[in-house]
Amino acid sequence: MFQGRTLLIATMHHKEKAIAPIFEKELGVKCFTSDKFDTDTLGTFSGEVARKNNALNTLREKCLFSIEKNDCDLVVASEGSFGSHPLIFFAPANEEMLMFKDIKNDVEIVVKAISTETNFNAAEIKNESELMQFANKVKFPSHGLILKPSENDFSKIVKGITDEVTLKNSFKEIMNEFGTAYVETDMRALYNPTRMELIEKVTLKLIKAIQSKCPNCNYPGFIVSESKPGLKCDLCHSPTRSILSDISKCKKCNYTTEQLYPNNKTTEDPMYCDFCNP
Template sequence: MFEGRKLLIATQHGKEKIIAPVLEKEFGVTCIVNQEFDTDSLGTFSGEMERKNDVITTLRKKCLSALQYYQCDLVIASEGSFGAHPSVFFIPANEEHLMLLDLENNLEIVANVLSTSTNFNGTYINSEEELIEFSSTAQFPSHGLILKSNETNFSKCYKGITNKEELKLKFNEILNSFGKVFVETDMRACYNPTRMKVIEQTTYQLVEKIKNKCPLCKTPGFEIKEVTRGLPCNLCNSPTQSVLSVNYHCKKCLHKETKLFPNTKQYEDPMYCDYCNP
């Protein structure tokens, strides 16, 4: 379905270095990189441009907007978000989404990965000692930093800093003018190798989704849409929160299929049972 076709990667932040080699090898596409559409117009991590839509809507807009500049009908786009982990609130997390949009075959496939592997952080500081401490924790200079006069005010904002001399120079410039500095990790992929690795993981997950074809119509992206919990406890046989079955759906022919025991076990350990281990 994809072999020999052009695949547009809608990015301005170097993600093609991770995405292109994987997809060219797996599917025989020829990747080209967006040079025209400003992907930052849909939102920036540093806050100048707020992301107004949910992740999937933003991805779809990014794909379609980038395609307007190219004679191409196959595109992929990435979108990341950062914040507290949804279940372990004191740990920062990075969630990455990748969307493959194929206009020729009316196909949309999305993969996502939630990872605690991130240096995401930001705080106010007012001394070089605090700056050095923050930069060390943030894995600077291999990971870029952003300096701002205020977390939400951009009268002074320097991005993509990866040089110690520049970091101190810009820090003292803002400090002398405003009395404090907001320092944060630059989460753009080209300045954040840790995030790049999560995007790479998401790319491989997308590959697996594409390879999983509908058993009836052979359309790629036969994916899990519903999860049923209730795997019985091995001791008391009560239902637990572990997954009992998953339902696969095909977007094209709407075929559905249920798979029992997707994690290859028919009973759960009592330690995960609300009755045996309340």
């Protein structure tokens, strides 16, 4: 279905370095990038352009706009989100979502992953000593930084800072002009190797999803679409919130399978039971 076709990687931030080698090897496609559509118009991490939609809808827009501008029918794009981990409170996290769209065959496959391996951080800085302490903590200069007057002031913003001279000079200029300075990690992939590593991992997950075909009609993307809770407690045998089964459903013919005990355990530890451990 994909062998020999041309695949657009919708990015302005060099994500093709992580994505292209995997797709070309595993699917036999020829990858390319294009500057005909500015993906930053859908939102920027630094805040000048707010993301109007959620990550999934933004990702879909990125794919469709890129296809339209480049007159192609095969595209992959990623969308990252940063903030507190949903389960590990107070821990910063990077959620990365990838979408693969094949207009010709009406295929859309989405995968995502979340990781606490991120340098995502920001702070108001009062002096050069605080600036360098922050820089050392967030893996500078291998990971880029952004400087601006304050969190929501974009009147002067310096992005992609990857050397100490530029960092210190930009800090002095902003302090002299505004009297305050705000530093944050540059989360664009080309300035953030840690994020690029996660994009590579999610790309491998996406390839696996594409290569997972429906047993009934051979359509790609036969992956888990729903997980059912209800794994029984080992002590009181009441259903818990833990996963009992995974449901996979074909988006084309609706063929469905259910896999019991996907995590290779038939009962749950009582510590996770709302009755034994309320």
